[in-house]
Amino acid sequence: xxxxxxxxxxxxxxxxxxxxxxxxxxxxxxxxxxxxxxxxxxxxxxxxxxxxxxxxxxxxxxxxxxxxxxxxxxxxxxxxxxxxxxxxxxxxxxxxxxxxxxxxxxxxxxxxxxxxxxxxxxxxxxxxxxxxxxxxxxxxxxxxxxxxxxxxxxxxxxxxxxxxxxxxxxxxxxxxxxxxxxxxxxxxxxxxxxxxxxxxxxxxxxxxxxxxxxxxxxxxxxxxxxxxxxxxxxxxxxxxxxxxxxxxxxxxxxxxxxxxxxxxxxxxxxxxxxxxxxxxxxxxxxxxxxxxxxxxxxxxxxxxxxxxxxxxxxxxxxxxxxxxxxxxxxxxxxxxxxxxxxxxxxxxxxxxxx
Amino acid sequence: xxxxxxxxxxxxxxxxxxxxxxxxxxxxxxxxxxxxxxxxxxxxxxxxxxxxxxxxxxxxxxxxxxxxxxxxxxxxxxxxxxxxxxxxxxxxxxxxxxxxxxxxxxxxxxxxxxxxxxxxxxxxxxxxxxxxxxxxxxxxxxxxxxxxxxxxxxxxxxxxxxxxxxxxxxxxxxxxxxxxxxxxxxxxxxxxxxxxxxxxxxxxxxxxxxxxxxxxxxxxxxxxxxxxxxxxxxxxxxxxxxxxxxxxxxxxxxxxxxxxxxxxxxxxxxxxxxxxxxxxxxxxxxxxxxxxxxxxxxxxxxxxxxxxxxxxxxxxxxxxxxxxxxxxxxxxxxxxxxxxxxxxxxxxxxxxxxxxxxxxxxxxxxxxxxxxxxxxxxxxxxxxxxxxxxxxxxxxxxxxxxxxxxxxxxxxxxxxxxxxxxxxxxxxxxxxxxxxxxxxxxxxxxxxxxxxxxxxxxxxxxxxxxxxxxxxxxxxxxxxxxxxxxxxxxxxxxxxxxxxxxxxxxxxxxxxxxxxxxxxxxxxxxxxxxxxxxxxxxxxxxxxxxxxxxxxxxxxxxxxxxxxxxxxxxxxxxxxxxxxxxxxxxxxxxxxxxxxxxxxxxxxxxxxxxxxxxxxxxxxxx
Numbered sequence: 003x004x005x006x007x008x009x010x011x012x013x014x015x016x017x018x019x020x021x022x023x024x025x026x027x028x029x030x031x032x033x034x035x036x037x038x039x040x041x042x043x044x045x046x047x048x049x050x051x052x053x054x055x056x057x058x059x060x061x062x063x064x065x066x067x068x069x070x071x072x073x074x075x076x077x078x079x080x081x082x083x084x085x086x087x088x089x090x091x092x093x094x095x096x097x098x099x100x101x102x103x104x105x106x107x108x109x110x111x112x113x114x115x116x117x118x119x120x121x122x123x124x125x126x127x128x129x130x131x132x133x134x135x136x137x138x139x140x141x142x143x144x145x146x147x148x149x150x151x152x153x154x155x156x157x158x159x160x161x162x163x164x165x166x167x168x169x170x171x172x173x174x175x176x177x178x179x180x181x182x183x184x185x186x187x188x189x190x191x192x193x194x195x196x197x198x199x200x201x202x203x204x205x206x207x208x209x210x211x212x213x214x215x216x217x218x219x220x221x222x223x224x225x226x227x228x229x230x231x232x233x234x235x236x237x238x239x240x241x242x243x244x245x246x247x248x249x250x251x252x253x254x255x256x257x258x259x260x261x262x263x264x265x266x267x268x269x270x271x272x273x274x275x276x277x278x279x280x281x282x283x284x285x286x287x288x289x290x291x292x293x294x295x296x297x298x299x300x301x302x303x304x305x306x307x308x309x310x311x312x313x314x315x316x317x318x319x320x321x322x323x324x325x326x327x328x329x330x331x332x333x334x335x336x337x338x339x340x341x342x343x344x345x346x347x348x349x350x351x352x353x354x355x356x
Numbered sequence: 357x358x359x360x361x362x363x364x365x366x367x368x369x370x371x372x373x374x375x376x377x378x379x380x381x382x383x384x385x386x387x388x389x390x391x392x393x394x395x396x397x398x399x400x401x402x403x404x405x406x407x408x409x410x411x412x413x414x415x416x417x418x419x420x421x422x423x424x425x426x427x428x429x430x431x432x433x434x435x436x437x438x439x440x441x442x443x444x445x446x447x448x449x450x451x452x453x454x455x456x457x458x459x460x461x462x463x464x465x466x467x468x469x470x471x472x473x474x475x476x477x478x479x480x481x482x483x484x485x486x487x488x489x490x491x492x493x494x495x496x497x498x499x500x501x502x503x504x505x506x507x508x509x510x511x512x513x514x515x516x517x518x519x520x521x522x523x524x525x526x527x528x529x530x531x532x533x534x535x536x537x538x539x540x541x542x543x544x545x546x547x548x549x550x551x552x553x554x555x556x557x558x559x560x561x562x563x564x565x566x567x568x569x570x571x572x573x574x575x576x577x578x579x580x581x582x583x584x585x586x587x588x589x590x591x592x593x594x595x596x597x598x599x600x601x602x603x604x605x606x607x608x609x610x611x612x613x614x615x616x617x618x619x620x621x622x623x624x625x626x627x628x629x630x631x632x633x634x635x636x637x638x639x640x641x642x643x644x645x646x647x648x649x650x651x652x653x654x655x656x657x658x659x660x661x662x663x664x665x666x667x668x669x670x671x672x673x674x675x676x677x678x679x680x681x682x683x684x685x686x687x688x689x690x691x692x693x694x695x696x697x698x699x700x701x702x703x704x705x706x707x708x709x710x711x712x713x714x715x716x717x718x719x720x721x722x723x724x725x726x727x728x729x730x731x732x733x734x735x736x737x738x739x740x741x742x743x744x745x746x747x748x749x750x751x752x753x754x755x756x757x758x759x760x761x762x763x764x765x766x767x768x769x770x771x772x773x774x775x776x777x778x779x780x781x782x783x784x785x786x787x788x789x790x791x792x793x794x795x796x797x798x799x800x801x802x803x804x805x806x807x808x809x810x811x812x813x814x815x816x817x818x819x820x821x822x823x824x825x826x827x828x829x830x831x832x833x834x835x836x837x838x839x840x841x842x843x844x845x846x847x848x849x850x851x852x853x854x855x856x857x858x859x860x861x862x863x864x865x866x867x868x869x870x871x872x873x874x875x876x877x878x879x880x881x882x883x884x885x886x887x888x889x890x891x892x893x894x895x896x897x898x899x900x901x902x903x904x905x906x907x908x909x910x911x912x913x914x915x916x917x918x919x920x921x922x923x924x925x926x927x928x929x930x931x932x933x934x935x936x937x938x939x940x941x942x943x944x945x946x947x948x949x950x951x952x953x954x955x956x957x958x959x960x961x962x963x964x965x966x967x968x969x970x971x972x973x974x975x976x977x978x
Contacts, residue, residue, distance in 0.1 A: 027798030028812040033730045034797050040729070047727045055717035058681075062713050065688045070706065073627070075695040084694045089633035089686075097685040098678060105674045108724060112674075113667045115726035120663035174499040175593065177658060177733060181799045185729020188658050191498060192587030194594060196660035209811070213658075213733040213801040215492045216499060218419035221804035296808070316419040 019049055019056075030182050031209040038183025039164075039201035040119060047115050054104050119185070122197055125166045132166040133157065137176030137189035139216055140223040140318050141282050141295065151242040152275070154282030155295050157210070157227045158346065160235035161202050169196045177214035180227050182206075186213050202229035207291060207351050218317035224295040228346040241343030245274025245285050251339050259336030262329050270320075273340065281320065288341035291351055304334040376908035378462035379868060383469050384448035384764060390473050391440030397480065398432035399831060401425050406788075406824040409817050412809040422805040423490040424507065428479075430493030431511065434607065435518055436476040438745070441753050442614050443469075443525055446553050448764050450529060452859035453550045455538025455877065457870045460531040462906040463953070468525035470916035475518025478923050482510035492803060494604070497585035497596040501577050506927050509578055513923040516571045517916075519564055526560025529553055538858070539897040540877030544638070547857040547881075548624075548631060551638050552617030555645040556610050562649065563606035570599035579930050594659060601652035609648040612744065613641060615752025616683060619705050622759050623687050625853050626702040627694025630881055633686040640679035640686075647676045657728040666725040673723035680716055684709065699853075700774030704755035707782050711747030715740060718793065733803075736796030742789045754778075754834070762852045766864045767845045770837050777833035784826025791816045791823075856881035861894045863975060869903045872896075872968055903963040911949045918946030 023045075026034045036042040124130050134145040135157075145152040159165045169178060171189040179186035180200065187198040202208070212223035230238065251257050263271075270281035290299060294315060297303040306313075308330040311320040325333065374382060405425050408416045417425065451459055459465050482488045489511035491500035500508045533554045537546070546554070574596065576582040583589035585596055624631045631637060653661060653669040687709065696702070718740040722731050731737055754777075761769045795816045800807055807813045851860040858875060859866075861883045873896035879885040886894055922942025928935040 023797075026794050026812075028810070031799040031811055032797065033799065044727050044730050047724055048721065048730070051721045051724055051727065055720060059710075059713060059717060062684060062688070063710060065685075065692075066709055069688055069691045070696065073691060073694050073696050075697050079695060082695055084627070084629050086630045087632060087689075087693065088630065089636060090689070093685070093689065094633055094636050094682070097681060101678050101681045105677060105720070108720070109671050109674055112670050112724040112726060115724075116666050116670065117663045119726055119729065120666075174502065175496055179733075179801065181730060181797075185726070186658050186732060187729070188660060190660065191593060192591075194592070194660060209799060211799065211801050215423070215496070215803045218423060218490075218805070220423075221419070221801075221806050224808075 019052060023049075023052075030206050033181035035182060037202060037204050037206065037208070038180075039203070040184030040199070041182055042203075043115050043118065044185055047111055050111055051108055054108055058101070058104065119198070121199075122166065124164060125197070125199075130164065130166065131160070132168060133159075135167045135169040135178055135189065137169070137171040137173075137178065137212065137216070139173050140212070140219040140315055142178070142210075142223070142225045143282065145276065146239070147276070149239050149243065150276040151239065151285075152272075152283050153242070153285060155225050155292070156286075156290060156346075157225065158235060158238050159200055159202060159227060159229050160232040161205055161229045163201065163232060165200045167198050167200065169198065170194075174216045175214050176212045176216050176223070178210065179213040180208050180210045182208045183227065183229070188214055200227065202227070205230055205349060207346070207349050219315040222294075222296050222315050224292070226291055228349065230346050230349070234345045238343050238345035241345065242274065242285060245342045247273040247275070251336055253335060253339070255332050256336040256339050259332035259334070262325060263333050263336055266325055266329075267333070274342070284337060284340065286340060286342040287337045288339055289344060289347050299338070301331070301334045301338060304337065305330045308333060373908070375913050376466075376910045378458070378466045378906050378908055378912075380447045380451050380459050380462065380465060381764070381865065383465055384444045384446075386469050386473075387440045387444035387447060388764075390476070391437055391444055394432050394436035394476055394480075395441065396831075398429055398437050399828065401429035401432065403824060403828060405429060406821040408805070409807070410821040411818065412811075412814055413806050415806075419805045420487075420490065423492075423803070424483075424488040426803055427489045427492050427495075427507075427511070428483075431479065431489070431515070432476075433745075434493065434611070435515060435522075436472075436479065438611050438749050438753075439522060440469075440472055440476075442556075442611065442749075443472075443522075445549075445614060445618065445753075445756050445760065446525075446529055449760055449859055450532065450550055450553050451536070452763070452862065452866060452870060453547045453857050454533065454536060454541050455858050455871060455875045456532065456536035457874075457903065458906065459528050460535055461528045463909060463912060464524050464528050466909070467912035467915060468521040468528065470912050471521030471524065471919065472518045473521075474916045474920035474923075475514045475516070475521060478517060478920055479510055479514030482507055482514075485510075494600055495574070495596075496600075497574065497577075497593045498587070500596075501574065501585045508574075509927040509930075512571050512575045512578065513927055516568065516575070517919050517923060519567055519571070520919075521916075522560060523564045523568070526557040526564070528557075530557040530561060533557070538871075538874050538877055541858075541882070542877075544635065545877060545880045545882070547617070548620035548634075548637055548641070549614065549617035552613040552615075552620075552641050555641050556613045559606045559610045559613070559645050559648060563603045563610065566599050567603035570596060570603070573599070575926070579926060594656075597656055597659060598652070601655045602649075605652040605655065606645075606648045608741075608744070609644055612748050612752075613645065615749055615756065616641065618752055618756040618759065619687065619708060620690075621857065622701050622705045622755055623690045624881075625759075625856055626697045626699055626705075627691045628697075628854070629690055629694040630856075630884070631686070632689040632692070633682075634880060636682055637686050640682040643679040644676060647672065647679070651676065654723060654725070654728070657725045658732045670723050670725035674720055677716060677720050677723075684713060684716075699758070700769065700771055700778065701755045701758035703775060703778050704751050704758065707778070708747060708751040708755065711743060711751060711785070714790075715743030715747050718743060731796065733801055734796030735792040735800045735802060738802050739789045739792035739796065742785075742792070746785055746789070754781075759853070760859075761841075762848050762864050763850075763859055764865060765842070766847045767841050768848050768852055769841045770845060773833060773837035773840060777830045777837060779830070780826045780833070781830025784823040784828075784830060787823025788820050788827060789823070791819050795820070851883075856884040858882055858894070861886075867971060869905055869963055872972060873900055874898050900965055900968060902965055903968070904960055905963060906960045907958050909953075909958065911953050914949040915946050915953075918942045918944070918949065921945065 023034045029035055036045040136143040143154050144157045169189045171191045176189045177186050183202045184200050187196050208227040210225040272283045274285040293304050294307050312322050487505045487507045489507040491503050573584040577585050583591045585591045585593050620631055651673045654673045657666050722728055758769050800813050850863040875894035876897035922939050925935045925938030
């Protein structure tokens with residue numbers, strides 16, 4: 003399961019480098035704390051390249067330091083004319099050939115990793131999950147077409163399984179990036195569909211980013227990848243399939259909220275089912291880690307977001323002041339009650355510095 | 357007549373002189389001043405960006421303005437600061453280094469400058485007319501094609517106009533270097549700066565048309581309803597990325613190569629040694645230029661080109677490290693065994709080696725296609741390209757300005773202030789950008805208006821902002837030095853550094869016609885060769901005689917002004933066809949000026965032998 007470089011890690015330089023680099027960043031966010039197949043493969047590739055580069059840098063700096071210390075002009079030497087050397091063929095050959103060899107050492111694992119991560123051989127096989135990812139200004143849609151369910155902002159995947167993502171965009175170019183478990187891939191509009199895969203080793207909630215400039219709220223286009231054990235994942239799929247958008251909420255306020263939601267919001271949004279329409283599918287909304295990808299899940303924040311979406315995410319297409327603040331409060335009551343599946347809620351969110 | 361009136365007339369005459377000049381030395385001044393101003397504007401934009409990112413969830417500027425800031429910072433620094441400053445050096449130095457009296461096409465030289473300036477002004481006018489371009493300096497479609505307002509239109513028109521100027525300049529220097537070399541100045545005796553300008557001009561010739569094409573497609577998409585980048589109508593957005601990077605990647609070599617050349621001259625001069633491995637250096641320069649065209653798609657590893665294309669571009673990119681390494685080692689061995697004199701110019705060059713080496717190494721790391729899936733569009737990339745562009749190009753510009761300042765203005769920049777400017781800039785540079793590599797890997801994507809609290813990015817960003825302030829301090833000290841030097845410092849001789857190449861064989865600043873008599877070149881480092889033979893200056897290759905020089909002309913200015921006016925017409929005719937008047941008026945001025953140029957005989961003027969003899973008495977001979 004571990005990367006093919008695992009056994010070399012114990013080598014001193016790599017060990018030291020690994021220690022140094024993995025000290026950086028927060029768990030489940032940082033690319034330097036790999037927790038998936040892709041990120042680990044890439045971390046190993048980074049280590050090889052850093053090691054080679056440090057080797058070269060040390061040599062350059064050694065010559066550099068020597069030259070600067072030894073050959074600085076001293077007082078009284080102003081009239082000395084140094085020997086005008088033309089060059090040295092042997093040296094030229096050395097510093098041409100050695101870098102070529104070092105680059106070959108790097109090029110081979112690079113090509114291997116590039117092909118490895120582009121592998122799609124098992125896609126479409128029995129039991130292999132493929133999820134359609136759509137980037138939108140400024141939210142993510144995830145369609146599980148085999149199961150006829152769809153979510154937004156939170157991508158659920160089973161651990162230790164390769165999950166394929168078919169990626170495209172509905173508007174401008176975005177880029178899907180989950181540094182802790184895989185690299186990134188652009189989502190293009192039109193015909194250029196991309197495919198990548200995720201494989202998470204551990205259960206967890208992983209931070210995801212949009213990495214291609216897509217408008218004013220580019221920096222607010224976060225999402226989460228929730229990796230759970232295969233059993234829990236099956237449970238989640240079952241829960242999501244069973245969502246009944248007509249189910250009557252408990253409190254009176256939430257019931258009014260449902261009414262308001264159905265009248266004002268349903269033209270774009272959906273709750274459960276396969277289609278998401280123009281806006282995000284709000285199934286299981288009450289269990290989301292964040293509202294709109296960025297706000298803490300409180301009623302106050304949700305009301306704020308419903309009434310003034312443009313102040314929270316500039317340039318997004320949800321209309322402002324479609325409902326009054328009071329109505330928004332009821333809608334918020336309704337949405338926060340939508341807890342269709344508690345799978346994943348027990349996982350700690352690594353979003354605070356410890 | 358009072359002195360005030362006299363001064364006023366003096367100023368007016370000077371402005372007219374600069375508006376009409378075709379003298380490469382004065383055009384160098386124009387490029388220097390306007391490039392310098394744009395550099396300050398770009399720097400100000402950078403400071404605003406860093407203040408916004410000083411702390412998490414900061415609200416110093418709005419999200420929309422932030423995108424305008426990053427777009428204009430990148431566009432300004434690349435097209436309006438680095439390029440013209442490099443053209444300033446090319447103009448100031450190349451004709452002198454090859455023993456020529458001007459460039460091949462002095463009129464075009466002036467035209468190139470004015471097109472650049474009006475393009476640059478056009479781009480910056482957008483700040484005052486409802487918003488600057490906001491789709492990033494790469495301007496990816498469809499974000500750019502669907503961007504509301506006219507910001508992106510200004511990007512398209514401004515770059516189209518200034519790009520034409522650059523293309524003209526590139527062709528001009530290509531022809532100049534091929535045709536105008538003094539007798540004996542064979543290719544393999546040209547100073548490395550001239551060599552690198554030669555290669556850079558070739559790159560400009562082949563790279564800029566790709567940008568021109570891309571900009572035309574975008575112009576028609578935005579202004580005339582075509583659909584090259586509209587997927588809904590069968591267009592394809594990836595075409596823009598390819599066109600942009602087919603230009604954009606060679607562009608970085610266009611920027612760095614001339615400064616590689618400048619560093620070569622500086623290392624050699626201040627080590628009192630000829631350049632180590634001259635022919636290897638020439639070969640490496642040409643090879644970098646050639647390979648520079650083979651690697652554009654390494655900017656697009658995450659676009660989804662597939663593993664075969666990604667692998668090919670990865671390996672091709674890694675290959676560029678080889679000639680670059682050759683250069684680094686040859687510079688080190690140029691200093692080896694020399695007498696290193698630590699002037700300000702040398703200090704910047706010395707600082708360049710480790711800074712650029714780090715930038716080159718992160719470049720190789722980025723070349724590893726798969727690993728780029730993590731680096732791409734993060735602060736790792738931001739750190740990388742600032743290490744090569746600031747650590748290479750900006751350090752190089754500072755070094756070259758210190759080195760050639762006496763040749764351009766007759767005075768050596770104050771050495772104490774020079775070194776005082778260096779340290780805060782150097783330390784600030786590493787503080788700002790080194791940490792950004794780690795920020796990127798820790799999960800900070802590029803072009804983020806805010807980052808969230810609790811993602812572990814706070815400290816790194818704060819350090820980066822502090823570094824940016826140090827760089828600003830360094831820049832201010834450098835500007836102080838420029839003013840101080842022009843007021844306080846004394847004139848120096850034509851050869852203050854014990855120089856080796858031809859530009860140091862004539863007075864500073866050189867007379868209008870550069871060389872009284874065209875020099876005879878007898879080897880690499882021609883002036884050094886003569887000095888070693890115990891001679892005072894160059895041996896002339898021709899008897900003293902009349903010199904033919906081109907006449908000044910206002911037409912380049914009016915041609916460029918016409919495109920500027922027409923540019924506004926093109927942008928606003930979308931809103932109201934009345935603006936087509938501006939298109940016709942502007943194009944009329946441009947074409948009319950061109951026609952005037954074509955039908956009017958302008959045979960130039962002669963500087964007579966008697967006047968030259970007068971000048972020689974005053975010291976123009978050497």
